[in-house]
Every structure is written in C-alpha cells, then in structure tokens.
Amino acid sequence: MAEVFTGGCQCGAVRYRVDGPVAHASICNCRMCQKALGNFIAPFAAFAGEVEWTRGRPSEFRSSQQVHRGFCANCGTPLTYRWGDHQPSLTIGSLDDPDAVMPTVELARDNRHPVFAHYGELVEEDIGGTDEERDILAILKSFQHPDRDTETWQPEEASHG
Numbered sequence: 001m002a003e004v005f006t007g008g009c010q011c012g013a014v015r016y017r018v019d020g021p022v023a024h025a026s027i028c029n030c031r032m033c034q035k036a037l038g039n040f041i042a043p044f045a046a047f048a049g050e051v052e053w054t055r056g057r058p059s060e061f062r063s064s065q066q067v068h069r070g071f072c073a074n075c076g077t078p079l080t081y082r083w084g085d086h087q088p089s090l091t092i093g094s095l096d097d098p099d100a101v102m103p104t105v106e107l108a109r110d111n112r113h114p115v116f117a118h119y120g121e122l123v124e125e126d127i128g129g130t131d132e133e134r135d136i137l138a139i140l141k142s143f144q145h146p147d148r149d150t151e152t153w154q155p156e157e158a159s160h161g
C-alpha cells in the first residue's frame, strides 16, 4: 500500500490527495519562487501518484513559458508548481503533515536569503508571551481549515485553533 498524502489551502476551498512515495522534495531560493510564495524559500514535493483534487481546484498563474503556479483563489495559499503537462509538485507547507516530507535538494543556492546564515542568532519570541497577548489568544477563533479531510466545510464552523 502506498502512503497517502493529503493537504489543501488555508481556507479549505481546495483540497488534494496523492499517493506516495515522494519522488522529489526540494527547496528553491530563486526569485520567482520567492515572489510566488511570498517567502524566502519555496518547498515543493513531487509524488509517485497522480494529484487528485478532492475539493475545488487551484487557480493558476502562468509565471513563465513552461510553468504554471497554482493557488487558492479564495485565500491565496500557494499550492502547486506545474511544468508543462507534468504532474504538479505540491507546496510542502500545504500538506496536512508537512513534517512527513524532508527536502533533500536545494535549488538556486546563490540566491539564498541572508537570514539562513543567521538562523542560530534569532531571538525566540513566544506567541502569547504577555498577559495582553494571552487575553487575545483566549478568545481568538481560527478560520483555518483543520489538517485533515472534512465532509463539509464552512469557515465559520472553525472553532478549534
């Protein structure tokens, strides 16, 4: 039995599943990936199986002649990188269990953000470290889709973290 990977966007309008194993898992530092993900790096994984859209579908932006980048049109979560007619790679952060996939390849290292040379120097700051923040967190209601498949989903039903 192949390992099954599931995931989706932050709002839950787009959900997917794909059979493993992981075929290729990378982080890319290139400027196009930085822009597309609004991040320093883009972690993508390709899988042995075919990506199945179990709820909704991503919208796509054609970022170059060969590449389409998929995202949720409702909440903006970056979801896919698709080269031509190939199976799309999926953003590792959109998986229900991102820790299950370990990138083994780095791309465009010459554009690596300077922060990665200083990771050990970052000052750790707890979310909810002050009384004021704790009061806010106590009444905070998350609208993020949970990290599992759901039968139906209305964002306003979300109430658990």
Ligand SMILES: [Zn+2]
Pocket (backbone or CB within 6 Å): 009, 010, 011, 012, 013, 014, 072, 073, 074, 075, 076, 077
């Ligand atoms: Zn969404």
Ligand SMILES: [Zn+2]
Pocket (backbone or CB within 6 Å): 028, 029, 030, 031, 032, 033, 034, 042, 107, 108
């Ligand atoms: Zn890139």
